[in-house]
């Protein structure tokens with residue numbers, strides 16, 4: 001298996017599909033089409049053209065966030081998150097000012113410490129929920145997070 005590692009953002013359709021397949025909250029195709037082009041830096045892993053994993057860096061370059069670290073279930077446990085994160089961290093080191101705040105929400109706590117991430121001492125990440133929990137899965141089109149750093 002030779003995985004093609006691209007510095008690119010997937011198409012909106014690919015992105016929406018991968019999130020759902022991997023158990024993340026659904027995004028609408030309209031929202032993805034409008035907002036994905038604002039990605040600061042994207043990584044797409046492809047096997048024979050098919051999207052099998054991805055990751056993105058979003059933000060304005062002063063506050064940036066690692067998001068959408070995802071690997072398709074049938075490609076998991078092969079170390080692909082490291083490939084994605086190494087590309088992202090290489091971009092951070094080369095293109096993001098040292099004073100910038102680089103954050104993420106970790107659904108799994110074992111993935112990110114090796115890349116230099118840790119829990120902030122004073123801050124606590126928070127998510128703004130726009131609708132009641134049971135409706136969020138159907139209607140959620142964006143995640144708004146707050147970090148006080």
Ligand SMILES: CC(C)(COP(=O)(O)OP(=O)(O)OC[C@H]1O[C@@H](n2cnc3c(N)ncnc32)[C@H](O)[C@@H]1OP(=O)(O)O)[C@@H](O)C(=O)NCCC(=O)NCCS
Nearest residue numbers: 022069070071076077078079080081082105106107108110
């Ligand atoms: C989270 C996710 C990206 C991990 O992908 P994966 O292919 O299962 O990850 P891997 O098995 O290759 O493990 C990645 C690394 O973590 C290590 N690891 C795996 N499970 C671990 C555990 N329970 N404890 C500690 N380390 C672990 C692996 O050894 C590997 O280390 P390496 O890069 O140094 O070799 C994938 O499960 C996924 O897409 N999940 C759904 C989407 C999601 O939740 N994304 C958000 C993540 S915040």
